[in-house]
Amino acid sequence: MSVHLLYAFAGAGVFTIGLFGMVFMVHLLRKLLAFNLMGSGTFLVLVGLAQHRNGVDPVPQALVLTGIVVAIAATALALVLIRRYFHLTGQVTLEPGSRDDEGHS
Amino acid sequence: MRLAAVLVLCAVFAMALVGTVWQIAGQPVGGTLPETVADAMADSGVDHPVTAVLLNFRSYDTLLEIGVLVIAAIAGISMARLPSLEDPELRTHDSLLHALQRWFLPLMWLVAGYLLWAGAVQPGGAFQAGAVLAGTGVLMRLGGMPMNFLQPRLLLRVGLALGFAVFLLVAVVSAAGGDAFLAYPEGMAKPLILLIEIFLTLSIAMVLLSLFVAAPVNDAREPAEGESE
Amino acid sequence: MMSWLMAGLLFTPLAWAVVSLLVGFRTGRWLSWVGMVLQVGASVALWFAVARESGFYYALGGWQAPLGIELQVDGLALTFVLLTAAVASACGLHAGVYLDPDKPWQRYFWPLFWFLWAGLNAVWLGADLFNLYVGLELITLSAVGLVALGGDAGALRASLRYLLAALVGSMAYLLGVALMYGQFGTLSLAGMSHLAQEYPGLEGAGLAMALMMTGLALKTALFPLHGWLPPAHGIARSPVSALLSALVVKASFFIAARLWLELGPNLGTLALAQLAGVLGALAVLWGSWLACLQPQLKQVVAYSSVAQIGYLFLLFPLTWGVTEAVSQQAQQGMTLQVISHALAKAAMFLAAGNLILSTGSNRVSDLAGVSRFLPFSLFSFGLAGVSLMSLPPTGGFAAKWLLLQASLNSGQWWWTLVLLAGGLLSAAYVFRIYRASFVEHSELDQFYHPPRRLEAIPMMLALMSLGLGLVAEPLLSVMALPFGEGG
Numbered sequence: 001m002s003v004h005l006l007y008a009f010a011g012a013g014v015f016t017i018g019l020f021g022m023v024f025m026v027h028l029l030r031k032l033l034a035f036n037l038m039g040s041g042t043f044l045v046l047v048g049l050a051q052h053r054n055g056v057d058p059v060p061q062a063l064v065l066t067g068i069v070v071a072i073a074a075t076a077l078a079l080v081l082i083r084r085y086f087h088l089t090g091q092v093t094l095e096p097g098s099r100d101d102e103g104h105s
Numbered sequence: 106m107r108l109a110a111v112l113v114l115c116a117v118f119a120m121a122l123v124g125t126v127w128q129i130a131g132q133p134v135g136g137t138l139p140e141t142v143a144d145a146m147a148d149s150g151v152d153h154p155v156t157a158v159l160l161n162f163r164s165y166d167t168l169l170e171i172g173v174l175v176i177a178a179i180a181g182i183s184m185a186r187l188p189s190l191e192d193p194e195l196r197t198h199d200s201l202l203h204a205l206q207r208w209f210l211p212l213m214w215l216v217a218g219y220l221l222w223a224g225a226v227q228p229g230g231a232f233q234a235g236a237v238l239a240g241t242g243v244l245m246r247l248g249g250m251p252m253n254f255l256q257p258r259l260l261l262r263v264g265l266a267l268g269f270a271v272f273l274l275v276a277v278v279s280a281a282g283g284d285a286f287l288a289y290p291e292g293m294a295k296p297l298i299l300l301i302e303i304f305l306t307l308s309i310a311m312v313l314l315s316l317f318v319a320a321p322v323n324d325a326r327e328p329a330e331g332e333s334e
Numbered sequence: 335m336m337s338w339l340m341a342g343l344l345f346t347p348l349a350w351a352v353v354s355l356l357v358g359f360r361t362g363r364w365l366s367w368v369g370m371v372l373q374v375g376a377s378v379a380l381w382f383a384v385a386r387e388s389g390f391y392y393a394l395g396g397w398q399a400p401l402g403i404e405l406q407v408d409g410l411a412l413t414f415v416l417l418t419a420a421v422a423s424a425c426g427l428h429a430g431v432y433l434d435p436d437k438p439w440q441r442y443f444w445p446l447f448w449f450l451w452a453g454l455n456a457v458w459l460g461a462d463l464f465n466l467y468v469g470l471e472l473i474t475l476s477a478v479g480l481v482a483l484g485g486d487a488g489a490l491r492a493s494l495r496y497l498l499a500a501l502v503g504s505m506a507y508l509l510g511v512a513l514m515y516g517q518f519g520t521l522s523l524a525g526m527s528h529l530a531q532e533y534p535g536l537e538g539a540g541l542a543m544a545l546m547m548t549g550l551a552l553k554t555a556l557f558p559l560h561g562w563l564p565p566a567h568g569i570a571r572s573p574v575s576a577l578l579s580a581l582v583v584k585a586s587f588f589i590a591a592r593l594w595l596e597l598g599p600n601l602g603t604l605a606l607a608q609l610a611g612v613l614g615a616l617a618v619l620w621g622s623w624l625a626c627l628q629p630q631l632k633q634v635v636a637y638s639s640v641a642q643i644g645y646l647f648l649l650f651p652l653t654w655g656v657t658e659a660v661s662q663q664a665q666q667g668m669t670l671q672v673i674s675h676a677l678a679k680a681a682m683f684l685a686a687g688n689l690i691l692s693t694g695s696n697r698v699s700d701l702a703g704v705s706r707f708l709p710f711s712l713f714s715f716g717l718a719g720v721s722l723m724s725l726p727p728t729g730g731f732a733a734k735w736l737l738l739q740a741s742l743n744s745g746q747w748w749w750t751l752v753l754l755a756g757g758l759l760s761a762a763y764v765f766r767i768y769r770a771s772f773v774e775h776s777e778l779d780q781f782y783h784p785p786r787r788l789e790a791i792p793m794m795l796a797l798m799s800l801g802l803g804l805v806a807e808p809l810l811s812v813m814a815l816p817f818g819e820g821g
Contacts, residue, residue: 024111042505058154059142060512062159063163066167069174073176074177074501125542126538129516136520166468168348169469180483329488329489330632
C-alpha cells in the first residue's frame with residue numbers, strides 16, 4: 001500500500017462526511033459546506049488513486065483544477081441564491097416557513 | 106432516530122466506497138496516460154504538463170468550465186441591485202487598512218502577473234492569477250473604493266465575457282481554416298495559449314469579484330405565473 | 335465540410351451566449367432567432383453528412399483519445415442533437431413572446447438559454463467521462479439560473495432545492511469517474527469498454543458504475559429521488575419548464591444509458607438492472623398517481639414528467655442479458671419514448687403557460703368554463719395528452735409498443751403490467767384537466783386570448799408528437815446510422 005492510496009481512502013472518508021452533512025443538515029450554508037467537502041473528497045480520490053497506479057500524473061491534476069473551478073462556480077451560484085432567499089424570506093432552511101411565500105411551492 | 110438512520114446509511118456507504126477503492130487499487134488495467142502526455146509535450150507549446158493538459162490536450166473542458174463560471178456570474182448579476190453598489194456597511198475608515206492597501210495592492214498585482222507567467226513552466230496559470238486579482242479587488246472593495254465598472258452595465262458584461270470570447274475565437278479561427286475545433290495552428294500554440302491565459306485571468310477575476318460585489322440584492326421580484334402583481 | 339459543420343455546431347450556441355449577454359432582451363430575441371436558424375441548419379446538415387458517409391469520432395484540438403477529448407458523432411447522438419434543435423427552438427420562440435421584455439433581468443434569459451443548449455449538445459456528443467461531467471454542470475447551472483431568474487421566494491426555494499440535489503448527483507457521478515480513471519487509466523468511454531471486455535470480473539469498476547448511475551438517477555429524478563423536480567419544473571416560467579422537462583432531465587439519463595450500453599454487459603449485474611427497472615416502474619405508478627391529485631395545473635404536468643421518466647429506466651432490465659434483437663427493440667423504444675415525451679411535454683408546458691396567461695391562475699379548478707372560449711391551447715394540451723396516454727398512432731404508443739415487445743420477448747412479462755397501468759393513469763390525469771375546463775356553471779367571463787404565435791407553437795409540437803408513431807421507422811433509422819471508427 002502506497003502513501004497515495006492513503007489519500008484515496010481519506011478522500012472516501014471526506015466524501016462520506018460531506019454526504020452525511022448534505023443529507024442530515026438543514027441549514028443551507030451547512031449543506032453548501034457539505035457539498036464542498038464531497039468535492040474535496042472526490043478530488044483526493046481522483047489524484048490519490050491515479051498516482052497510486054501511474055506515479056505523478058498530470059491529467060488528474062488538471063481535472064482537479066477544472067473540477068475546483070466548476071465547484072467554485074456552483075458554490076458561488078448557491079451563495080447568491082441563498083442570500084437572496086434569506087433577504088426575501090428571512091429563512092435559512094428549505095422547510096416551508098410561516099412567511100408569505102406559501103401556496104406556490 | 107433520523108440521525109441514527111443517516112449514520113448507519115453513511116457507514117454502509119463508506120465501507121462500500123473504501124472496499125471499491127481497495128479493489129480498484131489492487132487490479133488496475135489499461136495503459137498509462139502520463140507517458141502519452143510526456144510524448145506529446147513537445148507539440149503542446151508549453152513546458153508544464155498540467156498547463157498543457159488544461160489548455161491544449163483537454164482545452165474543451167477548460168472552455169466549458171469558463172462557460173460555467175460565466176453562467177454563475179450571469180445568475181449573480183441578474184439579482185444585483187441596479188442603481189448603486191455602495192454598501193455603507195462595507196465602508197471602512199480604518200487608516201491601517203488604507204495604509205496596508207497602498208503597499209499590498211501593487212504587490213498583489215505583481216504576484217498575479219507572476220502566477221500567470223509561471224503557468225507555462227511550473228504550477229500556476231490563469232485561474233490562480235485570476236483568483237489573486239479578484240482578492241485584490243475584494244480588498245479594494247472592503248477599503249471603500251467605489252469601482253464603478255462593477256455596476257451591472259455593459260462594461261461589466263463585456264469584462265465577464267471577454268476571456269471566454271477570446272478563447273472561443275481562437276478555437277473557431279483554426280476550425281475555419283479546416284483544422285479541428287480548438288486546434289492551434291502549427292507553431293502558434295505558445296503565443297495563443299498566453300493570449301488566452303491573459304484574457305482568462307482578467308475575466309476570471311471579474312467573475313469572482315462581481316459575484317462578491319453583486320451580492321447585495323434587490324427587492325424586485327416577478328410573481329409566480331398565475332399570480333397578480 | 336464535416337469539420338466546419340462540427341465547429342459550427344459547437345461554436346454557435348457558445349458564441350450566441352456571449353453576444354446575447356451584451357445586448358438587451360429585444361435585440362437578444364432577434365439575434366437568437368438567427369442563431370436558432372443556424373443551429374438547426376448545422377444539425378440537419380450534419381445529419382445528412384453522416385447519413386451519406388458514416389458516424390465518426392471527432393478529436394477536439396486534433397488530439398485523439400485517450401490524450402484528448404473525442405466527440406462521438408453517431409446515430410444516437412445525432413437523434414438527440416436534432417431533437418434538441420427542434421424543441422429548444424420552439425421553446426426559444428415561445429419565450430421571446432411570452433417573457434416580459436421590460437423586466438430588467440429577462441435580458442439574462444438568452445445567454446442562459448444558449449449556454450443550456452451548448453451543454454446539451456456537449457452531453458449528446460460526449461464520449462469522455464470527465465467532459466460529460468463538465469457538460470452536465472453547464473446544463474445544471476444554466477437551468478438553475480433560468481428557474482431562479484427574477485423569481486420570488488418560492489422560485490428561489492425550488493431552485494435551491496434543485497441545485498443542491500443536482501450538485502450531489504453530479505458529485506456522485508464525478509466520484510465514479512475518479513474511480514473509473516483509477517481502474518482503467520483512461521477517461522474515454524470507448525477505451526473503457528474495450529478494457530472491460532478484455533478483463534472481465536472487475537468488481538470495483540462495477541461498483542463505481544453503480545455509483546455513477548445512482549448520481550445520474552438523482553439528476554434524472556428517478557423515484558424515490560424525484561422530490562426536487564416538481565417544485566422546480568412547476569414554478570419556472572413555462573418556456574423554461576418546457577426546456578427542463580423536455581431536454582434537461584434527459585441529459586443525465588442519456589449519460590446513464592450510454593454508460594450502461596457500453597459498460598453494462600461487462601460491469602453491470604442483474605440486480606442493478608432489475609433495481610433500475612423496479613424504481614422506474616414505481617416512478618410510473620407513483621408519479622401518475624400524484625399527478626392526479628395536484629391542485630395546480632403545472633404541478634400536474636411536472637408529476638407527469640416523473641412518471642414518464644420512469645418508463646425510460648425500463649431500458650436497463652430490457653438490455654441486460656438479452657439477445658441482440660431484444661436489446662435493439664428496447665433501445666429503440668427508449669429513444670422513441672424520449673422523443674415523444676420531449677415533444678409532448680414541451681407542448682403541454684407551453685400550452686399550460688398559455689392557459690395560465692388566459693385565466694390568470696395556476697389552479698386546475700380555475701380552468702372551469704375555459705372550454706367555452708375554445709382556446710386553441712386547451713386543444714394542444716389534449717393532443718399532447720393523447721401521446722402521453724400512448725394511444726395509437728402517437729409516438730408514445732410506438733415507444734410503449736416496442737418496450738412491450740421487448741419485455742415479452744425477453745420473458746420479463748411483469749413490465750407489461752406497468753406499461754398498461756401507466757397508460758390508464760395518465761389518461762386519468764389528462765381527463766381531469768379536461769373535466770375541469772368543461773364545467774359549465776362558472777363565473778369566468780373574462781378571457782384573455784394570447785397572441786397567435788404563442789398558441790401555434792405548442793400546437794405544432796403536439797401535432798409532431800401525435801404523428802410521431804407514423805414516422806417512427808425513418809426516425810429510428812437516424813439512430814441506426816452506420817458508425818465507422820476514426821473517420
